[in-house]
Amino acid sequence: MTLDPDQLGRSKQDLAELLRNLRLQAGLTGDRLAARCGISQSKISKIERGKATPSVVDVERILGALDAPRDIIRETTSLARIANTEWQDKRSSWRRGIEKRQAELSSLEAAASELRYFLPAMITGLLATPEYMHASLANTTGDRTAVVNRKIERQALLYDESKSFTFILTEQAVRWAMLPPLAMAMQIDRLASLSHHPSVRLGLLPIGTPLTRGPMNTFTIYDDRLATVETFTGRIVFRDSKDICQHLEIFTLFEENAVFGEAARGLLAEWSAAYRT
Numbered sequence: 001m002t003l004d005p006d007q008l009g010r011s012k013q014d015l016a017e018l019l020r021n022l023r024l025q026a027g028l029t030g031d032r033l034a035a036r037c038g039i040s041q042s043k044i045s046k047i048e049r050g051k052a053t054p055s056v057v058d059v060e061r062i063l064g065a066l067d068a069p070r071d072i073i074r075e076t077t078s079l080a081r082i083a084n085t086e087w088q089d090k091r092s093s094w095r096r097g098i099e100k101r102q103a104e105l106s107s108l109e110a111a112a113s114e115l116r117y118f119l120p121a122m123i124t125g126l127l128a129t130p131e132y133m134h135a136s137l138a139n140t141t142g143d144r145t146a147v148v149n150r151k152i153e154r155q156a157l158l159y160d161e162s163k164s165f166t167f168i169l170t171e172q173a174v175r176w177a178m179l180p181p182l183a184m185a186m187q188i189d190r191l192a193s194l195s196h197h198p199s200v201r202l203g204l205l206p207i208g209t210p211l212t213r214g215p216m217n218t219f220t221i222y223d224d225r226l227a228t229v230e231t232f233t234g235r236i237v238f239r240d241s242k243d244i245c246q247h248l249e250i251f252t253l254f255e256e257n258a259v260f261g262e263a264a265r266g267l268l269a270e271w272s273a274a275y276r277t
Contacts, residue, residue: 011079011082011083012050012053012083013050014079014083015053015054015059015076015079015080015083016047016048016049016050018076018079019047019048019054019059019062019076020048022062022063022066022068022072022076023048023062023066026066026067028066030044030045030048033062033065033066036065037061037062037064037065038061039058039061039062043058044062047062053083053084053239054080054083055080055084055239055240055241056077056080056081056084056240056241056242057241058080059076059077059080060073060077063076063077080240081240081242081243084238084239084240084243085236085237085238085239085240085243086236086237086239087234087235087236087237088234088235088236088237089233089234105154106150106153106154108222108226108228109126109154109157109222110157111222112163112222112223112225113162113163113164113223114163114164114166114222114223115163115164115165115166115220115221115222115223116166116168116220116221116248116251117165117166117167117168117218117219117220118168118215118218118219118220118250118251118254119167119168119169119170119173119218120169120170120172120173120215120216120217120218121170121172121173121176121215121218122136122173122176122178122218123169123173123174123178123187123191124167124218125151125154125155126151126154126155126157126158126165126167127167127190127191127194127202128151128187128190129183129186129187129190130148130152131179131183131186131187132178132179132183132187133147133148133151133152134148135178135179136178158194158197158199158200159197159199160199161198161199163199164199164201165199165200165201166201166203166255167200167201167202167203168203168204168205168251168254168255168258169191169202169203169204169205170204170205170207170215171204171205171206171207171267171271172207174188174191174204174268174271175188175271181275181276182275182276184275185272185273185275185276188268188271188272188275189268189272191268192265192268192269192272195260195261195264195265195268201260202260202264203254203255203258203259203260203264204258204259204260204264204267204268205254205257205258205259206259206267209257210257211253211254211257212253213250213253213254215254217229217230217231218230219247219250219251221244221247221248221251224241224244224245224248225239225244226238226239226244227243227244227247229247
């Protein structure tokens with residue numbers, strides 16, 4: 001599936017119109033279609049008016065009830081996946097203010113009970129020291145001190161025992177020198193300290209760990225309902241269950257090969273000592 005940012009903005013309405021036209025061509029009312037595919041008539045109405053975005057599974061059920069041909073099924077399900085995907089470019093985020101971005105992240109984290117983070121390149125703000133946060137914001141605009149304060153406020157979530165956090169970090173992410181040596185050692189020590197908390201599982205993938213998948217992107221999975229992928233120029237938000245499942249499968253692979261507990265803390269102690277010397 002090719003993601004054209006312009007297409008992402010139009011796809012929801014395009015999908016709504018296409019599904020409505022397919023129903024009309026099949027000679028079905030909304031009530032009859034709802035009965036055939038097991039989706040409520042009110043939801044069918046909202047989908048066709050663009051007021052609700054159907055999942056790929058919803059679209060497959062509707063197309064099955066309409067006896068749609070294979071080429072239409074391929075086209076429509078592809079459009080449904082795009083409709084469930086959102087592109088957020090960094091320039092727009094900067095224009096809106098990076099403080100608002102922190103508010104959005106806080107909202108996502110507050111709404112989720114199980115959060116999974118794959119970190120191949122850098123340490124996320126939830127695990128970072130204030131010094132590391134400042135360094136990570138070096139290429140952004142706006143009030144960095146306000147953003148650091150919001151990041152520190154967000155860290156309180158780690159102590160909410162109703163939530164579960166799993167962080168998988170590569171050795172590169174932990175040891176990438178964002179700060180002078182002593183400050184890096186203190187950042188690594190913070191990771192070791194947080195790994196003792198009952199709500200936090202912190203896993204490491206040391207260099208040399210055999211894996212069949214490469215560490216392509218930073219990504220976060222919120223429960224089983226949403227996944228975000230970070231790139232240099234922006235963020236992709238996936239809401240379709242198939243995309244989320246694929247990211248869960250990749251995360252599970254990394255998790256199964258990661259080092260946790262005392263073994264992870266032993267590695268962190270070695271890496272911290274290396275910076276101190």
